[in-house]
Amino acid sequence: MAEGGDIVELRERMARAAQLLLYKHHMQPGAKAWELRRALGRDYEQVLKLFDAELEKLGLQVKRVSEGEASSESDRYYVTLRGHPKLTEARTFGWRIDDMAMLTVTLAHILSKQGKAPLKEVERMLEEKFPRWRIESTLDRFIRRGYLSEDDEGLLYVGWRARAEIDQRTLLGLLLGKEEKPSEAEAEPKVETKKEEETRKD
C-alpha cells in the first residue's frame, strides 16, 4: 500500500511539474530551479527526470538553461522539442524563410565574435541580402521575443530564447557544412542527476 501511495504522490508531482513547465506564468515560459524546488521538493531533479522520460514518448524534452557557466538556482527549465522541425514545418509555425535566414546570420555572426556584435555591423551584413526596412523590424522582433538581446551600447547578444531553443554548436557546424550528430549530452535527457546524487550522499 505504501508503494502505491508513493506512486500516486510521484504522479501528482509530475503533473505539477508539467503545469509549471508548460503553462506560461510570467513573461517567460518555463520555471526557475528554485521555483521547482519549492513546488516539487528537494528531489525535484529526480521528478523532472521522470517527467522527461514521459515527454520523450511525445518527442519532447525537459531542458535546463544556465545563465553562466556554473549551474545555479536561477537556471531555467523549459520543455522543448526533442528533435528539430523540418523547414516546411517551421514555416507553418509562422516563420518566413527570410526571417529564419536572418536569425541564422545574426546568431552565427554573434557566436563567431565571442558572443557579442555591434547592431550596426549585423545590419550591414544583413543588408547584402535583405531590404533594410525588413531588417530593422525583424531584428526588433527577435529582441522582443528573446532570440537576441541588446545593451545600451548597441551591442547584440544571444538572447534567452535562442539559448534555450537553438543548439549553437550544431548551428555553426551545419553552417560550415559539417553533419553534426547529436552530442551525448543532447541525446540524453537534459536534467542533471549528478547534483542530486551528491545531495543524497550528504
Place this chain on the structure above:
Amino acid sequence: MPGERQETLLRIIDLCDTVRMRGLDPFDVEVREFFDRLRELLPKLRKHEEFYLDIQAVLGLADVVFQQGEWIKHKSSLLYLDPLLITLKLHALPPKDLAGVLARAWHPIVQLESLSPHGIKEAQGYWTNLPPLEERWRGLETTEVLTGEIGRRELARLGITTEEDFAAVLDRTWRDLKDAAGVRGALSYWDFISKRSFEETVALAWLVSFLVTYGYATLELKPLEEEILLKPLAKPRKLERVATFSVPIAISRAEWLQRRKEHG
C-alpha cells in the same frame, strides 16, 4: 607638454574601448608596452584631470587583459570557429539554405497560455468595480501638449501599425514602382502617386518617401520643367557615402484635384 600627455592617455583609453565595444582581437593591443608608457608618464602628471585619465587608461588596459582571458577561453571552447570562415559561409549561402541550418539546430519551446480560476475571479472583480466609461471620462483632467513626431517603431510598439504589414506593403510598392518605370527606368513622381482618392495618393506618397529614404529609389528634380522624376533602383543603394538631402513635397487636396482633372 601637458597636451601630448593627455592625448597619449586618451588614445590608450579609446583603443581599450574599441576592443570592448567592437570585439577586436584583444591581443592586438600591446598591453605591456602601454603600461610602460603609463609608468613613464606618471611622475610627469600634474593635474587632477590627468590623474583621472591615467586611472581610466589603467582600468581600460586591465579590461583588455580580461578580454584576452575570455578570448583564450572562447578559442579553446568547442564553439570556436574562425569568424572569417563563418562570414564567408554566410555570404555564400542563399536564404533558403540558411533557414534550413536554423531549422536543423532548432528545438522550439513548448508553451501554453491559460486562464486560471484565480485569474477569472480577478477579472470578474475588476469588471464589477470598473466604473462606466462615461463616469471615468467625466473626471479626466486634460493637458494640452504640443504636437510632436512619432517613429514607425513607436507606432508599431503601440499597436497602431504592424511592422510585418508595413514591410510587405513597402516591398509591393517597390515592385509596383519598378513595373511602372519599365525599361525607361524612370517615371513622373506625380503619375506614380496619383490615385483615385486623395487618401490613397497621400498614403502612396508616404510609402515612396520610405523607398527613397532607404535607398530603393531616387528622385530627380527638374526645376525648370517643374517635374520630379522617380527612379526605382534594381538593388538598394548604400547611403553611407552618398550625399543625401531632404525634398519636401507638399500634397494638397486642391493640387491633387487639379492634376486629376488635367490628366484624367
